[in-house]
Amino acid sequence: MSRRKVPSFSDAVFWTVVVFLFMPLFVLLLYSFNASKGGTFTGFSLVWYERLFFGSDQLWKAFGKSVSIALGSASLATFLGTLAAVGTSRYKFFGKGYVQAMSFVPMILPEIVMGVSLLVFFAGLGLKLGMATILIAHTTFNIPFVYLLVSARLEEFDSSVIEAARDLGANEMQTLLKVIVPMIVPGILSGWLTAVTLSLEDFVITFFVAGPGSTTLPLYIYSAIRFGVSPVINALSVVMVVGTVLLVYPSRRFLKAFAAGA
Amino acid sequence: MRQRNYGPWYSAPQGLWLTLFFAAPLFIIIVYSFLKKGLYGGVEPGFSLAAWHALGGGTLLAVALRTLLVSLVATSITILIALPASYSIARSSNQSLRLFLIIVPFWTNFLVRVYAWIAILGSEGFLNDALRWLGILSTPAQFLYNQGTVVLVLVYMYLPYAILPLFSTIEKFDFTLLEAARDLGASRLTAIVRILLPNIRGGIVTAVLFTFIPIFGAYAVPLLVGGKDAYMLGNIIADQVTKTRNWPLAASISMAVTLITGIGALVYAYTSSRPAAPQVDDAEDDLDYIIQAEALP
Secondary structure, X not given: OOOOOOOOHHHHHHHHHHHHHHHHHHHHHHHHOEOOOOOOOXXXXXXXXXXXXXXXXXXXXXXXXXXXXXXXXXXXXXXXXXXXXXXXXXXOOOOHXXXXXXXXXXXXXXXXXXXXXXXXXXXXXXXXXXXXXXXXXXXXXXXXXXXXXXXHHHHOOOOHHHHHHHHOOOOHHHHHXXXXXXXXXXXXXXXXXXXXXXXXXXXXXXXXXXXXXXXXXXXXXHHHHOOOXXXXXXXXXXXXXXXXXXXXXXXXXXXXXXXXXX | OOOOOOHHHHHHHHHHHHHHHHXXXXXXXXXXXXXXXXXXXXXEEXXXXXXXXXXXXXXXXXXXXXXXXXXXXXXXXXXXHHHHHHHHHHHOOOHHHHHHHHHHHXXXXXXXXXXXXXXXXXXXXXXXXXXXXXXXXXXOOOOOOOHHHHHHHHHHHHHHHHHHHHHHHHHHOOOHHHHHHHHOOOOHHHHHHHHHHHHOHHHHHHHHHHHHHHHHOOOHHHHHHHOHHHOOHHHHHHHHHHOOOOHHHHHHHHHHHHHHHHHHHHHHHHHHHOOOOOOHHHHHHHHHHHHHHHHOO
């Protein structure tokens, strides 16, 4: 098959899309080194980075809260989601369809509806809004993603291995911990990482279930940008992109290696 | 071989969790939409259809129509851009690099990406600066706070959601079919419209839903770059909950939004189970693709 040398229409669209996607980030990068606060570029400066690292206690507190909620909700969701995925993939039982449906619907429900319904629910229970309610909400929207990713891994699973383990006398607990879990670890890990990311990202649902004293990073960013330009946020975005690259890239390679080995 | 059925034991914790924190809150929203509103927020016992009647009222209906229009326009633009872009990725000899380029910008926080557009389009923003520097503008122009900007930023936010499922379907497409069509005398366009598009219908449907559903329920984007005149249903719901404190109305609007996205999901389930379309498995693959791409770039 001969390939055309002239750039095709679709390639032109693709590269335009890439420029379109990156342009806003380059503008942030540029402004993060701007000496003055407003739009006009008046000279190179690291003042916003200095302000970010040494003058933004609130921001780092919010970051700490985001991280603890992300780790907590991701772990809880991974525990619940993995167990449920093992259950629905290996057994037929009354209520299986319900569990499967409940694990799918939250993904297609608009975030705002989930946020409002949780707010109304917590208000009805008389629960005080704060870290606990955020943790519950994040666990709830994380579960379906873990469930889906672990289920996908279980589908590729050779079930004769389980039968072999049982024939050799392993009980259910041994089969689970020594046979099933080790083989689906890549699925569990990617589910957990997905959940961490989704939790760190979430603004809309958190906005409704947060109370005073439970400002997460997205909520902090929201209040900072609500009323216009905030150069510290420029610096923060650059640090976040670089941080994500540094964190995610090695873990992705680790995961790939792991998945290949398993 | 007989063994005990442990299925319920494994699945019960998650089933209970989602029943308590997902199904029950949704059920309460349904009930609240049929109750009377409390004086200071909340609800009062007593059946009332007021919240549902209000849905047909002037302002609310206008916002609903605007939301639908904005969602349809933004989704269409997104798909029209995503189709050639994902075709280009699928035909490229370096697919993973091209996918990487699509995903990297999404490592930035959602709000930061919205904010980046404020930094570009704001009255002190990059675009104003550039235009003044070029001598095209003398006084700052306001590019923010209108419908067009909302559509632009929505397209920006959800473009990868459309590109990834389209790519994974186009990639599986047998391109020799296109060549066969060309050999039989079809023009390039005819070959694409008559051969490629019908064969990637499943991917198109997935892409439409993955963009339409979140856009239809958008909250942050119209709030931050749209302003009051470009408010969408999501903003009305939030205002009814936090400011006006008319909970039954917030509930009925939420139900309306849910119904419309639910219809979308049903259409999806229906189209993807039809024989000519790719099977549900493919749709799940697409979903996996997006999830993994988001979390593990």
